[in-house]
Amino acid sequence: MPYMYILECSDGSYYVGSTWNIERRLSQHNAGEGAEYTRTRCPVELRYLEEYYMIKDAFAREKQVQGWSRRKRRALIEGRADELPTLSRTARLGSSGVEAVD
Known part of the structure; x- marks a missing residue:
């Protein structure tokens, strides 16, 4: 498989x-x-x-x-699927459009 x-x-x-x-x-x-x-x-x-x-x-x-960001991959690895949507890049972009650093 x-x-x-x-x-x-x-x-x-x-x-x-x-x-x-x-x-x-x-x-x-x-x-x-x-x-x-x-x-x-x-x-x-x-x-x-x-x-x-x-x-x-x-x-x-x-x-x-x-x-995905390192943070989002870590959440997947740790079985925290409920957190994945909030860790998406678009959810983490600030008003400047720059992604926050993990």
């Missing part, structure tokens, strides 16, 4: 991806054979996983979550 996943890198940053085989992909990331972003941030740890029936849906979710 396809998955959308969030990794926590050794520097504390988050990486969002999608794959057909989560075990293999996690192994690739930790071996420095994954995405360029994670190559210099090993080891990585799986923090969140969603399962889908179709890879296009996992990929679409990956792209959605990639656009």
